[in-house]
Amino acid sequence: xxxxxxxxxxxxxAISSAFILAGFISMVISWQNPNIKAPLRPSLDFVGGTRxxxxxxxxxPGNCDQPIDINIVREVxxxxxxxxxxxxxVTDRDTGGQNGISIRxxxxxREQRTNLQNALSEKVGTFDQQKNQFDTxxxxxxxxxxxxxxxxxxxxxxxxxxxxxxxxxxxxxxxxIVALLHDVLITAGIFSILGLVLGTEVDSLFIVALLxxxxxxxxxxxxxxxxxxxxLKINPDRAIADIVDDxxxxxxxxxxxxxxxxxxxxxxxxxFGGETLKNFALALIIGFTAxxxxxxxxxxxxxxxxxxxxxxxxxxVTDESIDTSAGN
Amino acid sequence: xxxxxxxxxxILVLIIAAITVIATIPIPLGLDLRGxxxxxxxxxxxxxxxxxxxxxxxxxxxxVEGRINGLGVSEPVIQTVGTDKxxxxxxxVNDPEQAxxxxxxxxxxxxxxxxxxxxxxxxxFQASRAELKAKxxxxxxxxxxxxxxKNQEDLQNSNQAIAELFESTNPPLxxxxxxxxxxxxxxxxxxxxxxxxxxxxxxxxxxxxxxLAGTGRSIGVFLDNELISAPTVGIEFAAxxxxxxxxxxxxxxxxxxxxxxxxxxxxxxxxxxxxIAEIRxxxxxxxxxxxxxxxxxxxxxxxxxLIFMVVYYxxxxxxxxxxxxxxxxxxxxxxALLGVTLTLPGIAGFILSIGMAVDANVLIxxxxxEELQAGKSLYRSVESGFYRAxxxxxxxxxxxxxxxAALFWLGAGLVKGFALTLAxxxxxxxxxxxxxxxxxxFLAITIPAFKKxxxxxxxxxxxxxxxxx
Numbered sequence: 001x002x003x004x005x006x007x008x009x010x011x012x013x014a015i016s017s018a019f020i021l022a023g024f025i026s027m028v029i030s031w032q033n034p035n036i037k038a039p040l041r042p043s044l045d046f047v048g049g050t051r052x053x054x055x056x057x058x059x060x061p062g063n064c065d066q067p068i069d070i071n072i073v074r075e076v077x078x079x080x081x082x083x084x085x086x087x088x089x090v091t092d093r094d095t096g097g098q099n100g101i102s103i104r105x106x107x108x109x110r111e112q113r114t115n116l117q118n119a120l121s122e123k124v125g126t127f128d129q130q131k132n133q134f135d136t137x138x139x140x141x142x143x144x145x146x147x148x149x150x151x152x153x154x155x156x157x158x159x160x161x162x163x164x165x166x167x168x169x170x171x172x173x174x175x176x177i178v179a180l181l182h183d184v185l186i187t188a189g190i191f192s193i194l195g196l197v198l199g200t201e202v203d204s205l206f207i208v209a210l211l212x213x214x215x216x217x218x219x220x221x222x223x224x225x226x227x228x229x230x231x232l233k234i235n236p237d238r239a240i241a242d243i244v245d246d247x248x249x250x251x252x253x254x255x256x257x258x259x260x261x262x263x264x265x266x267x268x269x270x271x272f273g274g275e276t277l278k279n280f281a282l283a284l285i286i287g288f289t290a291x292x293x294x295x296x297x298x299x300x301x302x303x304x305x306x307x308x309x310x311x312x313x314x315x316x317v318t319d320e321s322i323d324t325s326a327g328n
Numbered sequence: 329x330x331x332x333x334x335x336x337x338x339i340l341v342l343i344i345a346a347i348t349v350i351a352t353i354p355i356p357l358g359l360d361l362r363g364x365x366x367x368x369x370x371x372x373x374x375x376x377x378x379x380x381x382x383x384x385x386x387x388x389x390x391x392v393e394g395r396i397n398g399l400g401v402s403e404p405v406i407q408t409v410g411t412d413k414x415x416x417x418x419x420x421v422n423d424p425e426q427a428x429x430x431x432x433x434x435x436x437x438x439x440x441x442x443x444x445x446x447x448x449x450x451x452x453f454q455a456s457r458a459e460l461k462a463k464x465x466x467x468x469x470x471x472x473x474x475x476x477x478k479n480q481e482d483l484q485n486s487n488q489a490i491a492e493l494f495e496s497t498n499p500p501l502x503x504x505x506x507x508x509x510x511x512x513x514x515x516x517x518x519x520x521x522x523x524x525x526x527x528x529x530x531x532x533x534x535x536x537x538x539x540l541a542g543t544g545r546s547i548g549v550f551l552d553n554e555l556i557s558a559p560t561v562g563i564e565f566a567a568x569x570x571x572x573x574x575x576x577x578x579x580x581x582x583x584x585x586x587x588x589x590x591x592x593x594x595x596x597x598x599x600x601x602x603x604i605a606e607i608r609x610x611x612x613x614x615x616x617x618x619x620x621x622x623x624x625x626x627x628x629x630x631x632x633x634l635i636f637m638v639v640y641y642x643x644x645x646x647x648x649x650x651x652x653x654x655x656x657x658x659x660x661x662x663x664a665l666l667g668v669t670l671t672l673p674g675i676a677g678f679i680l681s682i683g684m685a686v687d688a689n690v691l692i693x694x695x696x697x698e699e700l701q702a703g704k705s706l707y708r709s710v711e712s713g714f715y716r717a718x719x720x721x722x723x724x725x726x727x728x729x730x731x732x733a734a735l736f737w738l739g740a741g742l743v744k745g746f747a748l749t750l751a752x753x754x755x756x757x758x759x760x761x762x763x764x765x766x767x768x769x770f771l772a773i774t775i776p777a778f779k780k781x782x783x784x785x786x787x788x789x790x791x792x793x794x795x796x797x
Contacts, residue, residue: 021498110428130613131611134605134608134609136603141606142370144401149738151738152737152738155737156731156733159734161729164727204743205743205746207743208673215732215750219724219725220724222727226720257640258687260689261633261636262683262687265632265679265682267680268629268632272622272625273675275618281676284680
C-alpha cells in the first residue's frame with residue numbers, strides 16, 4: 001500500500017480547513033456569549049475569582065445519607081449574595097456518591113469564604129477538612145499568566161523557526177510552523193466547542209498542553225523533512241512530489257507507531273490520572289493527532305507546492321553546507 | 329568490541345548508581361500532591377515608593393519570612409517571583425486563613441524604650457527565647473507537628489513577655505521615619521548596622537536616645553511586635569541624644585547578621601502595601617488520591633508501551649523495553665539528584681516522556697528494517713539504522729527542548745515543573761536510545777541464537793533470509 005498524498009492534497013487541505021473553520025465559528029459564538037466573553041471558556045487561572053471545593057465527610061454516620069441537593073446550595077449562595085456563582089455537584093468517581101460541591105464565584109475574602117462554608121455545612125452536612133480545596137486568583141495575576149503563556153508560545157515558535165532554518169532551510173521551517181499553527185488552532189477550536197457544549201474550561205495547563213503539542217508535532221514533521229532532504233540529496237532530479245510521497249510512506253510506520261505509543265500513555269493519564277490532568281491529557285490527545293495529520297498531509301504537501309512553483313532542483317543542489325547526515 | 333564492553337559496564341554502573349540514588353534521596357512532593365497552601369503575595373508600589381526594586385522586594389521578603397516563622401510551619405518555601413511578587417508555600421497547612429491574616433498587612437517597625445528596672449528580666453527572657461528559637465530550627469526539620477505548635481506557643485509567650493518590658497514613645501518612632509538601614513564593615517572582622525532617619529525621625533530618635541543614654545536600658549527595635557535588636561546608648565549622648573538622624577548599631581555582627589538586620593529594618597520601614605494575589609489550598613487526602621491515580625496511570629501507560637514494542641518489533645522491541653526501563657530509572661534518579669519537586673503536571677511530563685522515549689527506538693528500528701529489506705546484512709542494517717536515524721532523533725528532541733525552555737523561562741509554578749521534567753526526560757531518552765539500545769543491540773547480534781534477521785523484521789523476502797551475516 002502506498003499513499004500518494006500529493007495527488008489529493010486539496011482534499012487534505014479541505015479537511016483541515018473545515019476543522020479550523022468550525023473552531024473559529026465556535027470561538028466567535030463563545031465571544032458573543034455573555035457568560036464566556038472569550039474565544040475559549042477561561043478558567044479561574046485567567047479571569048480571577050474564587051473556587052471552592054468541598055466534600056462531605058462520609059465517615060460520620062448519617063452525613064451522606066442523601067445526595068446533595070443543588071437547589072439548597074444555590075439557595076445558600078444567594079443568601080450570601082453570591083447568586084450569580086456557578087455551582088456544580090461533584091460525583092465521586094469510585095463510589096458514585098454525590099458528596100462534593102464545586103463553587104466558582106467572584107473574588108471572596110477570608111470572611112466571606114468562611115461564612116459560605118459554614119452556611120453550606122449547616123444545610124448539607126459536615127465537610128471533610130482534609131478534602132477542602134480553595135483557589136483564589138486575583139484578576140491581574142490571571143491576565144499576567146495568560147500574557148506570559150502567549151509569549152512562551154511565540155518564543156518557542158521563533159526558536160523552532162531559527163533552529164529548523166539552520167538545520168534545513170527557511171522554507172522547511174516556515175511550513176513546519178504552518179503545521180504547528182494548524183495543530184494549535186485545531187486543538188483550541190475543539191476546546192472552544194467543548195467549552196460551549198460541555199462547559200469545559202481552559203486553564204494554565206492548557207497553555208502547557210499547546211506548547212507540548214508544538215514541541216512534539218514538529219518532531220513528526222522533522223522526521224519526514226529529514227527523509228525528504230536525504231532523498232533529494234541522492235536524487236536531485238526527481239520530481240519533488242514523488243520524493244515527498246516516498247518520504248511520507250517510508251516514515252509512515254514510524255509516525256503511526258510513535259503516535260500510538262504516546263497515545264497509550266496519554267489515554268492512561270486521561271483514564272486514571274487525577275481530575276486536574278484529564279483536560280490536559282485530552283488537549284494533548286487532540287493536538288498530537290492533529291500533529292501527526294498535519295506533518296503527513298499539510299507540512300509536506302505545502303512544501304511540495306512551494307517547491308514546484310519555485311523550481312525545486314536549483315535550490316537543493318547548491319545546499320551542501322547544512323547537510324550533516326551524509327550517508328555512509 | 330572493546331568499546332561495547334566498556335559501554336556495557338558504564339550502563340551497569342549507571343543503573344546501580346540510579347537505584348542507590350532513588351533508594352536514598354526521596355523526591356519531595358509538590359503542594360498539589362501532599363496538600364497545603366500556596367500564596368502569592370503581590371507587593372504594590374505606593375506614593376512614597378513608586379517603583380518596587382529588588383532591594384525593596386528583598387526587604388518585604390524578609391518581613392514575610394519573619395511572619396512565617398511566627399506561624400510555626402514545617403518546611404516553608406519563600407521565594408521572590410518576578411519583580412514584585414513573593415511566593416509562599418506552606419505544606420500541610422489546610423486552613424490558609426491564619427496565614428492570610430498574618431501575611432497580608434504592611435510591616436510594623438517601631439523603636440521603643442525599655443521600662444526602668446527591667447534589665448535582668450530582659451536578659452533572662454532573651455536567653456530563653458534564643459533557646460526556643462534554636463529548638464524551633466531543630467523541630468522544623470522534623471515533622472512532629474504537635475511539638476512545633478507547642479514550641480511556637482512558647483515562643484509567642486516569650487515574645488509577648490519581652491514586648492511588655494518596653495513602651496512606645498510619644499509620638500511613636502515607627503518605620504516610616506526610617507530612611508535606610510544597611511550593614512557596614514568596621515575595622516577588624518566586625519560589622520555594624522547603620523541606620524538613617526528622616527528629619528522628623530531624627531528628632532524623635534535624638535529624644536529617645538537622650539532618655540536612655542547611660543541608663544543601661546536599651547532601645548527596643550520591634551518588627552511586627554517582635555524584638556529584633558536591643559542596642560543600648562552610651563553615656564556620652566546623655567546631653568543631647570544621638571542627633572543628625574544617623575546612628576550605628578554596634579555589636580560584633582558577622583557580615584551575614586549585619587546584612588540580615590539591615591534587610592529586616594528596611595523591610596519594616598517600607599510603606600509598601602502588600603496584597604495576597606493568589607491562594608491555592610489543597611486538602612491533604614485530596615492530594616493522596618491524585619498520587620495514587622497518577623501512579624496507576626504511569627504504570628498502566630508504561631506496561632502498554634512495553635507490550636506494544638515486543639509485539640511489533642520482536643527482539644529489538646524487547647531491547648527497547650530494557651532501554652526504556654533503564655530510561656525510567658535514570659530519569660527518576662536525575663529528578664532526585666536535582667531536587668525536582670514532583671507535582672501533578674510533573675508526573676504527567678514524566679509519563680509523557682516515557683511515550684516519547686520510545687520514539688527514538690522506533691525510528692532506529694524502522695530504519696533497520698528498511699535496510700534489511702533492501703538486502704543488507706544484519707550487522708550493516710543495525711549499524712546504519714542507528715546512524716541514519718540519529719539526525720532525526722536529534723532534530724526532533726531539540727525542538728521539544730526549545731518548547732520546554734520557553735515554558736520554563738516564562739511559565740510559573742506548576743508549569744515550570746512540567747517543562748523541567750519533560751526536558752530532562754527528553755535528554756535522558758536521547759542518551760538511553762543512543763547508548764543503551766545500541767550497546768544491547770550489538771551485544772545481541774554477537775550471540776548466534778539471535779543472529780536471525782527474521783527476529784528483527786517479519787516478512788523478509790526469502791532471498792534475504794538465506795544471507796545471514
